[in-house]
Amino acid sequence: WISIPKSNGYESLHTTVVTPQGRWVEVQIRTRRMDEVAERGVAAHWRYKGVGGGGLGSEQWLARLREIVETTEAAETIEERFDLAQSSNEVFVFTPTGDLRKLRDGATVLDFAFDIHSNLGTSCTGGRINGRNVSMRERLRNGDVVEIVTSRNQRPRAGWLDIAVTSKARAKIKQILRDDQARSAQLGREELERKVKNWKLPLTIEEAVTALSKYYKIKTGFEVYALISEQRVPMGEVKELLTEAASGALPAPEIQPRRAKSDSSGDSNDRSDDCLVIDETLRDVEYKLGGCCHPILGDPIFGFVTVHSGITIHRTDCPNAKRLREEYPYRVLSARWRETTSNGAFLATIRITGDDVPGLAGRITDLVSQELKLNIRSLSFGLQRGMMQGQLSIEVKGTQTVDMVIHKLKRVKGVLRAFRVNS
Known part of the structure; x- marks a missing residue:
């Protein structure tokens, strides 16, 4: 990155060596000017303009900045696209062959996959960090050796945007989702046109889309086509709606939620x-x-x-x-x-992190089953990075019981963290 600096002006010599113990170590060599840019961002470039030869010229740097400003989406920030993060907010990880990759702090296995290659990212199903199988959500730490696991049947989904944090990964995922939506909409339009013709309805495709969007309370024909192509609405229902629309008698959709019954013994919250x-x-x-x-x-x-x-x-x-x-x-x-609901049995899952000390798992199970008299539905304990990691699924009456269990678990000697998880 000396003769060919990164797009944000970053310049440095990098090399990677491996110790006899098998640990990868990265060495960075740079001048004081280069270090200033790396540590304090591209704005520091102007402080040193004209100082030292080589590097990214001011006009080139401005042209690159203008290009990124013009192509940044509304939901993004310039910082995300231009990677202005200081080196202290970066994470350095290795490929299985020892190649060093630099990502922003908080990057996940999915970000790493897209950083290597877009095709690798789109087919990512998970990974292995230091030989340990992990999901694509796993966050990376300095020094991790990361290997990507792929599948030919994998395809990016909208939920991936909640996993990816780097601009490269997010931009590629959004592009693929847009392409998939456009393809889905085209298939949906063709299917709707074919059905309207087969049903011999006196409606144009625009009139059919207008009727369906009004009934399902959605704003665009694009969404109507997606509903049909993804089979999220039965075609029998669509035929019935369009038949009624053709006769001018399209009903409004009715979803009747249950109303709380007035009860003299109930409280004000059951109104x-x-x-x-x-x-x-x-x-x-x-x-x-x-x-x-x-x-x-x-x-x-x-x-x-x-x-x-x-x-x-x-x-x-x-x-x-x-x-x-x-x-x-x-x-x-x-x-x-309903406020009077108190006899039901709900399943709650609690994750526990603690010191690797003998008897900790036994003390936890004794507390839950013997002292608190709660049914344990599932239980697992393991060792990760020198810490005990456990997951406990128990039957509870409500959130108050969960809060009480977590409070008591945190008081067990050796337990460092205890918190409820979704599943």
Whole structure:
């Protein structure tokens, strides 16, 4: 990076050596001017303009800056695109062959895959760090040796944007998602045109799209085509709606949430409103608790109307909540727990980190099963980076029980952290 500096003006000599113990060590050699740019960012370039030969010229640097400003998306920042992070906010990792890769702090296995090659990133299913199998969500640490695991059947999904943090990975994922959406929309349009023609309906494709978007309360024809191509709505229902639209009698969609019954013994929080009330005796509406976030009594929740499985209840902080609200707002229902619900048994998972000391796992299980009298549904303990890592799934009555268990676990000698996880 001396004769060919990085796009942000970074200049340095790098070399990598391996110790007899098998540890990779990176050496950086640079002048005081180069170090100033590396440590304090590209703005420091102007302090040294004209000092020293070589390097990225001022006009070149400005041209590169202008190009990035013009191509940066609204949701991005210039810092993300231009990689202005100081060296203290970077992480250095190695490929299995010893090549050094520099990524921003917080980068994941998925970011590493895209940094190597876009094709490697799009087919990434996980990785191995220092020989240990990990998911693509795993964050990288200085000195890690990272190997990527791929599959030919893998394809980027919208959820990957919650995993990737580097601008290169996010830009490529967004590009692929846009391409997939455009392809899906084209297939959906062709399918809708074919069906309208086969059903012999006196509607143009634009009129059909307008009727469906109004019924499903979505804004664009693009979304209508996606609904059809991804089979998120049954074609029998589409035919019925368009037939009624052709006759000028398209009904408004009706999703009737259960109303709380007024009860003289109930409290003020159980008042009647347009809100789905969840309890152990809900008979009016078919529902189930989301397996992605395992909501329990006391969690803020919402309902989501599925196509074939009734209503699914999710926590408001569910990993899928943002996507569901953005992509299917017309299917989201307000929901809350009935205050009198107290006899149900909910599954909660607690993750524990502690010192690697004898008997710690036994003390934890004794506390939960003997002292607190709670049923343990599953239990696992292991050793990672010299620390005990455990996961405990227990039956509880609600969030108050979970809070109490976590409080008591933190008081066990040797336990460093205890917190609830989604699953």
